[in-house]
Amino acid sequence: MKLEDKILNQFISPKNSNRKQVEKLITNVTSQLLDFLSNAEQKPTYPIFKQFDCSHFQINETPKNENEIHSNLQELYDLSMNSASPKYIGHMDSIPTLWSVIGDYIASAINNNLLSLEMSPFLTQLEYSLTKQFAKLFGLPETSGGVMLSGGTLSNVQALLVARNTVLKIKHGNVFTLKKEPVIFTSEHSHSSILKTGMMIGIGIENVIKIKTDKHSKIDCKDLSIQIQEQLKLGKQPFAIVATAGTTVSGNIDPLKEISEIAKKHKLWLHIDAIYGGAVIFSEKHKHLIDGIEQANSISFNPQKWLSVSKTSSMVLFRDFNGMKDNFRISAPYMKEQNAYVNLGEINIQGTKYAEVLKLWLSLQSLGKSGYNKLIDYSFYLTETFNKEITKRPFLKLTSKTEMNIICFRGEPNYLTSEKIDKWNENLQHYLLKQTNFFLSLPKYKNNLWLRAVLLNPFLTYEHIESLFTHIDNYEKTHRNK
Amino acid sequence: MKLEDKILNQFISPKNSNRKQVEKLITNVTSQLLDFLSNAEQKPTYPIFKQFDCSHFQINETPKNENEIHSNLQELYDLSMNSASPKYIGHMDSIPTLWSVIGDYIASAINNNLLSLEMSPFLTQLEYSLTKQFAKLFGLPETSGGVMLSGGTLSNVQALLVARNTVLKIKHGNVFTLKKEPVIFTSEHSHSSILKTGMMIGIGIENVIKIKTDKHSKIDCKDLSIQIQEQLKLGKQPFAIVATAGTTVSGNIDPLKEISEIAKKHKLWLHIDAIYGGAVIFSEKHKHLIDGIEQANSISFNPQKWLSVSKTSSMVLFRDFNGMKDNFRISAPYMKEQNAYVNLGEINIQGTKYAEVLKLWLSLQSLGKSGYNKLIDYSFYLTETFNKEITKRPFLKLTSKTEMNIICFRGEPNYLTSEKIDKWNENLQHYLLKQTNFFLSLPKYKNNLWLRAVLLNPFLTYEHIESLFTHIDNYEKTHRNK
Numbered sequence: 004m005k006l007e008d009k010i011l012n013q014f015i016s017p018k019n020s021n022r023k024q025v026e027k028l029i030t031n032v033t034s035q036l037l038d039f040l041s042n043a044e045q046k047p048t049y050p051i052f053k054q055f056d057c058s059h060f061q062i063n064e065t066p067k068n069e070n071e072i073h074s075n076l077q078e079l080y081d082l083s084m085n086s087a088s089p090k091y092i093g094h095m096d097s098i099p100t101l102w103s104v105i106g107d108y109i110a111s112a113i114n115n116n117l118l119s120l121e122m123s124p125f126l127t128q129l130e131y132s133l134t135k136q137f138a139k140l141f142g143l144p145e146t147s148g149g150v151m152l153s154g155g156t157l158s159n160v161q162a163l164l165v166a167r168n169t170v171l172k173i174k175h176g177n178v179f180t181l182k183k184e185p186v187i188f189t190s191e192h193s194h195s196s197i198l199k200t201g202m203m204i205g206i207g208i209e210n211v212i213k214i215k216t217d218k219h220s221k222i223d224c225k226d227l228s229i230q231i232q233e234q235l236k237l238g239k240q241p242f243a244i245v246a247t248a249g250t251t252v253s254g255n256i257d258p259l260k261e262i263s264e265i266a267k268k269h270k271l272w273l274h275i276d277a278i279y280g281g282a283v284i285f286s287e288k289h290k291h292l293i294d295g296i297e298q299a300n301s302i303s304f305n306p307q308k309w310l311s312v313s314k315t316s317s318m319v320l321f322r323d324f325n326g327m328k329d330n331f332r333i334s335a336p337y338m339k340e341q342n343a344y345v346n347l348g349e350i351n352i353q354g355t356k357y358a359e360v361l362k363l364w365l366s367l368q369s370l371g372k373s374g375y376n377k378l379i380d381y382s383f384y385l386t387e388t389f390n391k392e393i394t395k396r397p398f399l400k401l402t403s404k405t406e407m408n409i410i411c412f413r414g415e416p417n418y419l420t421s422e423k424i425d426k427w428n429e430n431l432q433h434y435l436l437k438q439t440n441f442f443l444s445l446p447k448y449k450n451n452l453w454l455r456a457v458l459l460n461p462f463l464t465y466e467h468i469e470s471l472f473t474h475i476d477n478y479e480k481t482h483r484n485k
Numbered sequence: 486m487k488l489e490d491k492i493l494n495q496f497i498s499p500k501n502s503n504r505k506q507v508e509k510l511i512t513n514v515t516s517q518l519l520d521f522l523s524n525a526e527q528k529p530t531y532p533i534f535k536q537f538d539c540s541h542f543q544i545n546e547t548p549k550n551e552n553e554i555h556s557n558l559q560e561l562y563d564l565s566m567n568s569a570s571p572k573y574i575g576h577m578d579s580i581p582t583l584w585s586v587i588g589d590y591i592a593s594a595i596n597n598n599l600l601s602l603e604m605s606p607f608l609t610q611l612e613y614s615l616t617k618q619f620a621k622l623f624g625l626p627e628t629s630g631g632v633m634l635s636g637g638t639l640s641n642v643q644a645l646l647v648a649r650n651t652v653l654k655i656k657h658g659n660v661f662t663l664k665k666e667p668v669i670f671t672s673e674h675s676h677s678s679i680l681k682t683g684m685m686i687g688i689g690i691e692n693v694i695k696i697k698t699d700k701h702s703k704i705d706c707k708d709l710s711i712q713i714q715e716q717l718k719l720g721k722q723p724f725a726i727v728a729t730a731g732t733t734v735s736g737n738i739d740p741l742k743e744i745s746e747i748a749k750k751h752k753l754w755l756h757i758d759a760i761y762g763g764a765v766i767f768s769e770k771h772k773h774l775i776d777g778i779e780q781a782n783s784i785s786f787n788p789q790k791w792l793s794v795s796k797t798s799s800m801v802l803f804r805d806f807n808g809m810k811d812n813f814r815i816s817a818p819y820m821k822e823q824n825a826y827v828n829l830g831e832i833n834i835q836g837t838k839y840a841e842v843l844k845l846w847l848s849l850q851s852l853g854k855s856g857y858n859k860l861i862d863y864s865f866y867l868t869e870t871f872n873k874e875i876t877k878r879p880f881l882k883l884t885s886k887t888e889m890n891i892i893c894f895r896g897e898p899n900y901l902t903s904e905k906i907d908k909w910n911e912n913l914q915h916y917l918l919k920q921t922n923f924f925l926s927l928p929k930y931k932n933n934l935w936l937r938a939v940l941l942n943p944f945l946t947y948e949h950i951e952s953l954f955t956h957i958d959n960y961e962k963t964h965r966n967k
Binding site: 012 | 488493497498501507511512514519521524535536537542545557560562568571582583584587589594598606617650657658660661662678687691793816817831843850854859863943947
């Protein structure tokens with residue numbers, strides 16, 4: 004029995020029988036892709052939504068030819084979110100570094116498995132090394148280390164699993180047998196993944212206690228202390244505090260030092276969700292913003308956001324890496340054990356994993372710490388510019404003090420009654436998209452709608468921001484005279 | 486303030502200012518990559534392990550130039566697992582389809598976010614559609630649907646979380662408040678991710694009850710019934726059974742129909758881990774092997790294995806998709822809600838996710854169901870060939886009847902005392918690697934070492950297998966006369 008060449012040619016032949024064809028296909032795919040990406044600023048930032056019926060994506064019986072596939076790819080490009088455009092400033096989705104795209108291409112092609120050292124002898128060592136270096140960048144001690152995971156939610160989940168197992172001494176994870184009901188504390192503005200974690204790890208979302216915030220969306224430490232006392236009085240067992248460095252909606256930073264004092268006092272695990280804000284560690288000028296992060300028991304951080312590494316790229320770092328292994332590891336008896344490296348699949352929640360570390364490594368090489376320093380500082384410069392424009396306009400209001408490159412604001416012109424404000428801002432979002440092709444998101448914050456700008460794209464300029472505000476003024480003028 | 490071109494050129498300029506450079510870089514990277522992959526069969530299957538010290542991967546201050554990065558990539562290729570070689574038959578890591586590599590390249594470049602419809606208007610619909618089609622392929626009813634996740638462990642975790650929340654009626658995940666201690670049942674040969682799940686979801690690994698297997702590594706249904714009774718007597722609360730279609734070490738299939746009867750009788754959730762074996766659904770000739778899978782409440786399946794989609798590519802399918810949403814969903818209030826599509830990030834355990842669905846879609850297009858039918862049948866043909874060679878040799882023994890394309894065997898020559906057998910087989914593994922460049926893995930099975938071959942690579946031929954067995958004979962002869 005032999006397989007036809009038609010089928011074998013759907014693989015890169017390891018017998019060197021189709022190299023030219025493969026090269027040609029990659030060239031064609033790249034060309035079509037760059038028709039889209041190299042002209043991203045000219046394309047719609049937010050495509051018209053087209054709803055497909057089920058049959059559109061029907062799995063085909065017989066193979067499609069290259070032309071058919073290219074035409075399906077064209078539809079993908081035409082209808083996808085255009086996150087490469089500098090006018091896409093609505094979410095935390097950055098234009099990816101070129102080398103992170105190449106990293107994914109290579110990782111996929113060599114298809115190594117980060118489950119074990121045997122299946123990724125080079126890349127396992129790379130992950131051990133880079134996560135350790137990040138831990139030390141954040142000021143964690145020599146005992147620290149970490150693992151990479153496919154997205155920030157997983158990093159938060161693993162951190163709180165380790166916290167649960169360690170503090171409550173239930174290495175095998177049996178919550179049922181605890182004497183007291185376990186609780187964790189986090190800001191009312193923390194990410195929804197903390198609630199999801201509460202559901203997943205068996206403590207229940209009702210035991211994720213939400214702490215009030217001050218006028219700048221930061222945890223109110225007085226309320227934190229009160230809530231801890233309250234839960235103790237109720238007979239519950241506090242075991243962790245989650246502080247956030249860079250909240251999702253407004254990019255604010257909880258008072259890390261004060262919170263770490265409270266955590267120490269009550270012997271609670273301190274997890275710092277620096278998924279967004281951790282990137283400022285690369286800025287000599289701004290890294291002070293997350294002072295106190297070095298006190299954490301665990302830190303989650305996503306290069307996939309402000310470091311412009313393509314999705315997914317996330318890591319969770321532990322102050323006591325060996326302690327993490329002791330309290331978390333599930334052995335895979337079918338895998339060979341080797342050398343000093345515990346197989347990564349046994350100490351992270353994923354098991355099999357692709358080499359996400361590769362694109363991070365390549366991005367770091369191509370930009371260096373110095374390049375990232377400049378990128379981060381440039382986005383702070385844009386933020387300052389943006390904020391100056393807001394301050395100039397009395398009808399615009401910020402949710403809170405801007406601390407990172409996330410600006411959450413809205414119009415509250417005095418000629419509007421309060422029930423009309425949400426609609427006014429929603430219409431402003433649509434107006435800006437239609438008139439200027441700028442996409443801002445429209446999150447809910449304290450029950451109202453706000454406009455949010457995340458200034459990640461290095462191709463965004465002063466001129467872009469000026470033009471955006473000219474249009475905000477036009478919109479406001481039109482409405483003022485109605 | 487302006488960013489230097491040196492930095493901006495590390496991105497694909499959306500202002501069309503570096504297209505030629507980008508194309509040239511992709512061409513160079515592809516060329517270097519194909520020097521490795523197109524000649525994979527000639528390269529070492531299992532590279533010599535080189536241990537690096539910490540400083541080797543040190544994050545650089547200033548940017549490295551393209552040549553330096555290429556030379557680091559060369560080291561990566563030289564020292565990575567060569568899973569593209571047809572002689573790499575040790576693990577479930579397939580040579581990836583060409584279009585799955587391209588899919589990862591594109592997914593990374595367009596960097597859409599499967600968290601929400603707003604951030605991936607096309608790809609979210611694609612994921613909804615393909616997972617639904619897979620659910621129906623497996624025989625689940627019209628009410629079914631699923632989500633994709635980054636690896637099989639996550640799919641098993643989500644299935645059992647939904648089982649826990651649904652059967653035990655703890656939608657918010659509080660295990661502490663249950664009246665009885667929850668338990669699940671699974672084969673002693675099920676994957677270690679089931680234990681990991683027990684730890685993660687708060688029921689504890691001691692409540693993952695291991696069921697005995699028969700001589701073919703399949704769940705012994707009598708023991709299953711006894712164990713359920715036993716746990717009920719102990720006052721525990723059984724809520725799920727996990728059956729496996731394709732065990733990790735020997736590729737065996739639990740008796741799905743009988744198990745589903747037992748699950749129904751006791752009102753337990755039936756999760757079928759078809760992560761490996763689900764692929765046979767594409768073979769007209771062999772899909773009967775997993776008859777009974779249509780009875781499952783949930784199914785996990787990895788295209789990243791036998792469908793040769795690059796890592797990671799996994800899905801979890803639910804008989805009652807709406808029920809899953811009701812019992813699992815955690816809303817992300819910062820995301821816009823739209824149309825009929827619940828944001829995927831709210832109904833899977835990851836949140837932000839890259840477009841893994843793209844490479845699956847492209848692979849399906851390029852091969853069609855008919856192409857996959859042929860690929861699966863070809864690997865059954867290779868398996869038959871391989872098994873015939875084993876049967877011819879009285880000194881070789883199988884762990885159990887071979888049901889898929891995983892063959893787990895070892896030498897037990899009668900001139901060896903039993904304590905020497907493990908070493909003999911370990912040496913055989915090394916001998917084959919050294920003499921023939923074939924890499925087989927050496928898993929532990931029932932406390933002994935066995936050789937394992939996973940016949941996934943479509944470039945593996947009859948001649949390869951003949952040559953492998955000639956060398957097994959040579960090894961045996963040499964040792965017989967010692």
